[in-house]
Amino acid sequence: MKVVIVGGVAGGASTAARARRLSESAEIIMFERGPDVSFANCGLPYYIGGEIQEREKLLVTKPSLLNKRYRIDVRTRTEIVAIDRRAKQVRARNLGDGVEYLESYDFLVLAPGAAPWKPPIEGVDLPGVFTLRNLEDVDRIKDFVDRGVEHAVIVGAGFIGVELAENFLRRKLRTTIVELQDQVIPVVDREMTTPIAEALRSRGATLLLRESVEAMRKSADGLTLNLKSGRTLDAGLVVLGVGVRPENQLAVAAGLEIGPRGGIRVDDGMQTSDPSIYAVGDAVETRDFLTGGRTQVPLAGPANRQGRIAADNIFGRESRYRGTQSTAIVGFFDHTLATTGLTEKVLVRDRTPFFKVYVHANHHAGYYPGAKPLSIKLLADPLTGKVLGAQAVGSEGVANRINVLAAAIQAEMTIRDLAEVELAYAPQFGSAKDPVNMAGFVASNAADGLCPQVHVDQWEGELGKRAALIDVRTPQEFAAGAIPGAVNVPIDELRERLDEIPRDRPVVAYCQVGMRGYMAVLILRDAGLDAYNLGGGYKTYRLHHPASDEHA
Numbered sequence: 054m055k056v057v058i059v060g061g062v063a064g065g066a067s068t069a070a071r072a073r074r075l076s077e078s079a080e081i082i083m084f085e086r087g088p089d090v091s092f093a094n095c096g097l098p099y100y101i102g103g104e105i106q107e108r109e110k111l112l113v114t115k116p117s118l119l120n121k122r123y124r125i126d127v128r129t130r131t132e133i134v135a136i137d138r139r140a141k142q143v144r145a146r147n148l149g150d151g152v153e154y155l156e157s158y159d160f161l162v163l164a165p166g167a168a169p170w171k172p173p174i175e176g177v178d179l180p181g182v183f184t185l186r187n188l189e190d191v192d193r194i195k196d197f198v199d200r201g202v203e204h205a206v207i208v209g210a211g212f213i214g215v216e217l218a219e220n221f222l223r224r225k226l227r228t229t230i231v232e233l234q235d236q237v238i239p240v241v242d243r244e245m246t247t248p249i250a251e252a253l254r255s256r257g258a259t260l261l262l263r264e265s266v267e268a269m270r271k272s273a274d275g276l277t278l279n280l281k282s283g284r285t286l287d288a289g290l291v292v293l294g295v296g297v298r299p300e301n302q303l304a305v306a307a308g309l310e311i312g313p314r315g316g317i318r319v320d321d322g323m324q325t326s327d328p329s330i331y332a333v334g335d336a337v338e339t340r341d342f343l344t345g346g347r348t349q350v351p352l353a354g355p356a357n358r359q360g361r362i363a364a365d366n367i368f369g370r371e372s373r374y375r376g377t378q379s380t381a382i383v384g385f386f387d388h389t390l391a392t393t394g395l396t397e398k399v400l401v402r403d404r405t406p407f408f409k410v411y412v413h414a415n416h417h418a419g420y421y422p423g424a425k426p427l428s429i430k431l432l433a434d435p436l437t438g439k440v441l442g443a444q445a446v447g448s449e450g451v452a453n454r455i456n457v458l459a460a461a462i463q464a465e466m467t468i469r470d471l472a473e474v475e476l477a478y479a480p481q482f483g484s485a486k487d488p489v490n491m492a493g494f495v496a497s498n499a500a501d502g503l504c505p506q507v508h509v510d511q512w513e514g515e516l517g518k519r520a521a522l523i524d525v526r527t528p529q530e531f532a533a534g535a536i537p538g539a540v541n542v543p544i545d546e547l548r549e550r551l552d553e554i555p556r557d558r559p560v561v562a563y564c565q566v567g568m569r570g571y572m573a574v575l576i577l578r579d580a581g582l583d584a585y586n587l588g589g590g591y592k593t594y595r596l597h598h599p600a601s602d603e604h605a
Contacts, residue, residue, distance in 0.1 A: 055080040056367060057143060057158035059133045059303065061090035063353045064334030065164030066114065067360030073123040075368040082126045082156065083119070084133050084145060089188050090116050095353055097191040098213065101198060102220025111188060136161065136307040138327055160329055160367045163317060164360065165300035167335035167351050172208075172295055176269030181276050182291045185213060194292065198224055202289030205229070206278060208266055209294035210237040212383045215249065217292055218258050219385050229259040229286060231266055231278075233295075238383065238390060242397045244509075244596035245390065245430055245444045251599055252388045266291075297351055299336040312338035316349040321373040323363040331367065333359035342376030343395055343441060343462065344403070350377045380459045387448045391455035394442030394462045397432060408435045409508065410495045411589025411596075413566035414488040416450025418480035425449040428592065431458075431468070431492045438467035438500055443492075450488070457489050468496035495567065499588075504571045505578075506588045507561055509597045520559040525573040526591070530565065536594055544569045551580050563587035563594070 056072055056079055058065045069083050083090065091113040099105045116127035128145070134153070135144040143161065146153045169184035171177050183194050198205075198221070205221045207214045210232035221228045230253070236243040237250050237260070253260050261280070268279040269291065278286040299315045310318040310326035316338030323331045335351035337359070355377050365372035382391035400407045409432050415424035427447025433440055443458040445451045461471060471493030478485050486494070498504050507516060524531050524539040531541040542550050544564065554560055560582050562573040570586040577584035587594070 054078075054368075055157065055159045056082070056162065057156060057160070058083040058162045058164060059143070060164035060166055060334070061085040061127075062092065062094060062164070062166060062334070063356035064166070064360045065162065066091040066119075067357045068162050068164065068331075068333060068364050069119065069125050069360075070123060071361045071364035072367065073125060075364060075370065079368075080126070081124075082128065084131050084143075085127065085129045086132045086148070087187055087189065088129050090114065090119065090127050090129055092188055094187065097185055097188070098216040098220045100191055101195050101217070102223040104220070104223070108188070108192075111191075133303060136303055136330075138307055138330070141329060158329070160331065162360075162363055162367075163304060163325070163330065163332040163336065164334045164356075165303065165336050167297035167299050169293060170296045170298050171293060172266075174266060174268055176271075176276070177293070179269055179271055179276065181289070182269060182293065184293050185217070194290070197290045198226065202275070203227055204275075204286075204288050206231060206276075206286055206288040206291045207294055208291060209296070210234075210260070210262075211239065211294055211296070212381065214292075214294040215253070215383055215385050217294065218253060219256075222256050222258060226289075227259075228257070229261065229288075231261045231264050231280065231286075233263070233265045235262050237262075240379075240381075240396070241390065241392050241444055242430065244593070245392075245428070245446050247596045247599045248428075248446050249383075249385055249388055249390050252385050256386060297335065299349065301336060304332065304336075312347055312349065314338065314349050316347075318347075321376075322366040322371075323359050323374060324366065331363040333363050339374060340376040342378040344405075345376075348377055348379075350379050352377070352379070352381060354380070375463070378459065378462055380455065382452055382455065388446070389448065389451040390444070390446045391451050392442070392444045393455055393459040394440070395432060396442055396444070397430075400432065400441065405441075406435050407432050407441055408496075408499060409433075409588070410492065410499055410506070411567070411593045412488055412492045412495055413589060413592045414491055415484065416447060416488070417482055418484050421480035423449075423481075427451055427454070427488060428589075428596070429454060429458075429488055429492050431471075431496055433468050433496055433500070435500070438469055438496075440466055440468065440471065450483075454487075454489055458492075461489075468493050468500060472497050498571070504574050505585045507585045508588045509594050512561060512587060516559065516561070520561045520585075521555045523554065523560060523562045523573070524564075524591075525562050525569050526564050530591075534591070534595075536563065536591065539563070544573050547573055547576055551577075554580075554582060556582060558583075560584045561587050564590045566590045566592050 119125040130148045142155045204227040207230045265281045275289040304317045317332040334356035341348040362372045380393040412429045425448045430444045432442040476487045522539040524541045525544040562570045564570040567590040574584045574586045
């Protein structure tokens with residue numbers, strides 16, 4: 054059997070290695086347009102910033118190793134320019150000498166990846182304007198930085214934009230991020246990104262939200278950017294991080310089925326509309342694990358698994374891709390933001406019923422030195438309690454919790470399962486009631502109606518016009534900052550001051566994170582009042598309304 058693979062990195066390289074492990078006799082040829090067949094593209098920003106000091110560390114594997122250990126015929130700097138499905142051949146072009154030749158296949162695997170999108174604006178191809186996809190890109194950007202650039206502008210505040218900002222700041226560059234949306238990390242719910250936005254500003258980055266670049270022109274000192282608002286920026290270099298588009302040209306020309314967003318359409322076995330052609334990685338359209346609909350998510354983890362699955366099916370081992378649930382994580386200095394499953398914005402867009410809870414806890418036992426706060430947003434199905442999605446943000450312990458929640462989604466666990474899940478506990482690692490358990494407790498209470506909740510967005514709607522707002526924290530906490538319009542009635546005085554609480558309208562109680570508010574609602578409801586807890590308390594309010602907004 055002869056397997057031809059187009060593209061390396063995560064999807065193509067994992068396909069090739071798995072194929073060899075399944076068959077010692079198969080002929081396996083891998084074509085890669087660039088000079089490096091498999092590299093750590095997620096580590097590229099950290100090489101620019103100096104966290105990764107040796108370029109060699111970015112090379113996951115070299116052609117020589119793939120050939121010697123796996124007997125894979127790796128042909129770098131060779132581009133596949135056409136597929137002849139009827140003849141089962143590809144046309145290859147050596148980029149060194151331009152010579153073209155035909156190569157036959159029994160099975161073809163497409164792993165071309167996705168290319169950074171360049172918006173159609175004036176000056177997008179000027180010297181000093183970069184995208185970041187491979188080692189050649191990172192060499193060019195690092196060379197610019199090493200030559201003494203003072204100001205870097207990043208267009209796009211997604212994962213790559215935030216990571217680049219961190220590493221430019223490490224290099225002492227003045228750094229500006231221009232983002233079209235009203236938040237950083239637009240794929241995550243806005244309030245959960247607040248700590249990252251605040252950290253960017255506190256580290257010295259300039260964050261320009263609801264803004265876009267309309268033109269770039271060469272200037273005496275580098276580049277001048279004209280923004281939609283009329284503002285201009287001078288920059289030494291610009292990096293475009295506004296998204297990626299699947300490299301689908303080969304598939305389109307070959308007549309393979311393509312999804313509406315340009316992804317190569319595959320089934321759960323990674324097979325395209327041609328039974329002899331498979332496709333994996335960032336170029337494919339797959340199934341959303343939760344909704345069952347079609348989705349396109351460029352992540353390294355799914356690409357690696359898809360490569361393994363494609364090889365399994367080529368060699369007769371039935372294997373199915375469960376679907377993508379968009380588990381991702383990003384760091385910015387000592388802050389971490391992670392997500393898995395569906396976000397609130399996606400659920401609202403798709404008109405899918407859900408309910409949400411917020412939990413603010415320490416990443417390990419509070420009495421043990423070094424406890425750091427983290428926040429979790431949990432989304433669940435109101436009928437079944439099935440976990441639909443989660444996001445977490447904090448400085449420690451975020452990855453642990455999002456990974457548990459990602460596994461919970463894969464296992465189709467419910468909020469009640471989260472309340473019961475047994476996790477390792479010692480004071481330096483966690484709490485007897487882990488934040489994941491706490492999310493399950495809070496969500497179960499909300500689902501059971503034990504403590505009716507309202508959320509900040511509800512409070513700021515019609516309910517806020519009618520309800521009384523009671524802050525049940527201490528006077529000291531209240532004086533340090535409170536929600537406008539709130540009256541301070543500390544929880545320990547509430548029973549004795551019930552006559553001060555209005556009975557002719559709903560009452561919303563809140564504390565710092567929701568626990569005392571929960572107790573207050575139980576007291577108020579027992580006294581016959583129509584009371585609700587503000588989900589996640591004052592900390593959640595501050596996620597929606599950061600102090601920086603008040604001074605903007």
